[in-house]
Amino acid sequence: MNELNLVLLGPPGSGKGTQGERLQEDLDLPYWATGDILRAAVRDETELGKVAKEYMDRGDLVPDEVIVGAIAERIDSAEAADGFILDGFPRTVPQAEALAAKLEELGRALTAVLLIDASDEEVMRRLGGRRTCVENGHVFHIEFNPPEKQGVCDIDGSELVVRDDDEPEVIAHRLSTYHEKTEPLIEFYDHQSLLRRIDGGAAPDAVAEELRRTLATLKIEDDF
Numbered sequence: 001m002n003e004l005n006l007v008l009l010g011p012p013g014s015g016k017g018t019q020g021e022r023l024q025e026d027l028d029l030p031y032w033a034t035g036d037i038l039r040a041a042v043r044d045e046t047e048l049g050k051v052a053k054e055y056m057d058r059g060d061l062v063p064d065e066v067i068v069g070a071i072a073e074r075i076d077s078a079e080a081a082d083g084f085i086l087d088g089f090p091r092t093v094p095q096a097e098a099l100a101a102k103l104e105e106l107g108r109a110l111t112a113v114l115l116i117d118a119s120d121e122e123v124m125r126r127l128g129g130r131r132t133c134v135e136n137g138h139v140f141h142i143e144f145n146p147p148e149k150q151g152v153c154d155i156d157g158s159e160l161v162v163r164d165d166d167e168p169e170v171i172a173h174r175l176s177t178y179h180e181k182t183e184p185l186i187e188f189y190d191h192q193s194l195l196r197r198i199d200g201g202a203a204p205d206a207v208a209e210e211l212r213r214t215l216a217t218l219k220i221e222d223d224f
């Protein structure tokens, strides 16, 4: 397999970020999470961040044209020569079409879309207990993955906080946005035989193992 061009798809809180960081280590590929890119833009008060903030605080998606350019320029960089892992992009059918057009322009294509699925109830539990470090966005959970010292990031020692969009009413809105705008991508990619389903409701190590098995299967399919 020459390159590995992967998309992580799934509802908010299904564990895309948790698994994305592990995959990045395993595969040594660039990992771009649009939520992280947008939060950094908000923090740095860039033009992108100024536009994105009000949408993110409400739990709405930022407009397609705002995010498509940010991803297209990354895919078109030398860093992505061996492949990439996208987390949180695409999130709408127009974004998926823009991604396909950009890849076609570069003579490339997606290898697979990994759907990490979880029920709405599980999402509420996970996001309600998530704690995120202010410096680098490292993720913990008060019950499922607690830090050694309460309120302090194990990795860089910075403060752990509740993300603005992890308040219960915003979580509910993010979920309904997911069902309306992002879930149609499941059929979109299934039609193209790109979709691989992963049970995100299992424990983090079990999810990681299923992802590894799925990626190994892709390699075997490619060898024949």
Ligand code: AP5
Binding pocket: 010, 011, 012, 013, 014, 015, 016, 017, 018, 019, 033, 034, 035, 036, 038, 055, 056, 057, 059, 060, 061, 062, 063, 064, 067, 087, 088, 089, 090, 091, 095, 126, 127, 129, 130, 131, 139, 140, 141, 142, 144, 145, 165, 174, 200, 201, 202, 203, 204, 205, 207
């Ligand atoms: P984004 O940051 O992408 O949010 P999201 O998709 O809602 O995903 P999350 O980061 O909330 O969850 P996750 O799946 O990564 O779960 P995690 O691993 O942290 O986007 C934020 C906003 O940006 C959007 O609302 C939108 O406004 C905007 N945006 C982003 N991309 C956009 C786009 N393409 N177009 C338009 N707008 C865009 O895990 C969650 C918790 O569960 C953690 O506490 C973790 O420790 C725990 N956990 C993880 N796995 C497990 C497990 N297996 N068992 C138990 N606990 C687990």
